[in-house]
Amino acid sequence: MISQHAENVKQSAIRKIFNISRTLDDVVNFGIGEPDFDTPAYIVEAAKKAMNEGYTHYTENAGFPELCELISVKLKKENNITANPKEEVLATCGGMGGLYLALRTLLDKGDEVLVPQPAWVNYESHISLSGAVMVPVRLEKERDFSLTSDLLAGYITEKTKVLLLNTPCNPTGRIIQEEELRKIACLTGSMGIYIVCDEVYEKFVWEGNRHFSIASIPEAHERTITVNSLSKSFAMTGWRIGFAAGSKEIISNMTKLQENIYACPSSISQKAAEAALGVESDDLDKMISAYTTRR
Numbered sequence: 001m002i003s004q005h006a007e008n009v010k011q012s013a014i015r016k017i018f019n020i021s022r023t024l025d026d027v028v029n030f031g032i033g034e035p036d037f038d039t040p041a042y043i044v045e046a047a048k049k050a051m052n053e054g055y056t057h058y059t060e061n062a063g064f065p066e067l068c069e070l071i072s073v074k075l076k077k078e079n080n081i082t083a084n085p086k087e088e089v090l091a092t093c094g095g096m097g098g099l100y101l102a103l104r105t106l107l108d109k110g111d112e113v114l115v116p117q118p119a120w121v122n123y124e125s126h127i128s129l130s131g132a133v134m135v136p137v138r139l140e141k142e143r144d145f146s147l148t149s150d151l152l153a154g155y156i157t158e159k160t161k162v163l164l165l166n167t168p169c170n171p172t173g174r175i176i177q178e179e180e181l182r183k184i185a186c187l188t189g190s191m192g193i194y195i196v197c198d199e200v201y202e203k204f205v206w207e208g209n210r211h212f213s214i215a216s217i218p219e220a221h222e223r224t225i226t227v228n229s230l231s232k233s234f235a236m237t238g239w240r241i242g243f244a245a246g247s248k249e250i251i252s253n254m255t256k257l258q259e260n261i262y263a264c265p266s267s268i269s270q271k272a273a274e275a276a277l278g279v280e281s282d283d284l285d286k287m288i289s290a291y292t293t294r295r
């Protein structure tokens with residue numbers, strides 16, 4: 001018999017429609033969050049080189065130390081997040097892997113997770129797989145889907161363990177401004193609530209807006225797990241490579257889970273990620289500029 005928790009997990013309707021669309025001709029795909037660019041050539045070449053050089057084995061559970069170092073440098077430079085590459089950083093199987101490990105590491109049965117809505121569909125399944133309960137925080141279209149600490153405060157109970165943020169947000173595109181994030185850091189700090197911040201769309205910011213990482217705020221730093229991925233920014237969705245950063249205690253436990261679920265992200269994808277993060281290239285700018293034109 002299938003377990004209750006497996007039966008309870010929902011399959012995203014987006015995926016169902018996507019699978020049907022693949023069987024039909026003449027369908028325009030407005031579906032899954034998938035850049036229509038190929039992965040930049042220098043990244044693909046780095047992966048081929050890695051395979052030829054024999055990087056085809058298990059790696060450290062947290063990922064190659066060289067990759068963790070590059071992730072740590074990126075987080076400092078672009079997000080002002082300090083993360084020790086040896087114990088506060090983890091390479092994951094996409095942002096999805098990071099989110100799953102983060103939530104499984106923090107949540108117990110009955111815990112509540114605040115999730116501003118509308119939200120990406122998979123959060124709910126990640127939360128229910130941990131036996132926890134998703135508490136939707138309704139954002140209003142009339143208020144531009146803005147999230148405020150005052151609104152959040154009304155949803156907090158003694159069971160609230162985690163606040164799941166997604167900035168920039170899929171599907172609204174909305175970013176949470178620094179000023180509001182500072183208030184949220186204070187609010188959650190006073191209640192001991194952890195924050196999981198999904199930043200996979202950090203490069204997709206327009207109209208003079210600026211992405212800001214809540215983990216760069218000292219009050220939130222120890223309680224925040226930042227989840228990010230190369231899927232969207234580097235058009236690498238199929239490589240399944242991402243990363244997470246957080247306190248030593250949290251990251252060591254996420255690493256332990258990763259060891260027991262899939263050991264490590266693909267060694268080849270990790271080497272590709274090293275090229276993506278470590279080599280200067282204007283491919284990213286070109287993709288963003290094309291998105292801007294289309295927009």
Ligand SMILES: Cc1ncc(COP(=O)(O)O)c(C=O)c1O
Pocket residue numbers: 032033093094095096097120166169170198200228229230231232237241242
């Ligand atoms: C908001 C959000 N977070 C995380 C992900 C996961 O992306 P990946 O696992 O490919 O890094 C997606 C994918 O669509 C997403 O939309």
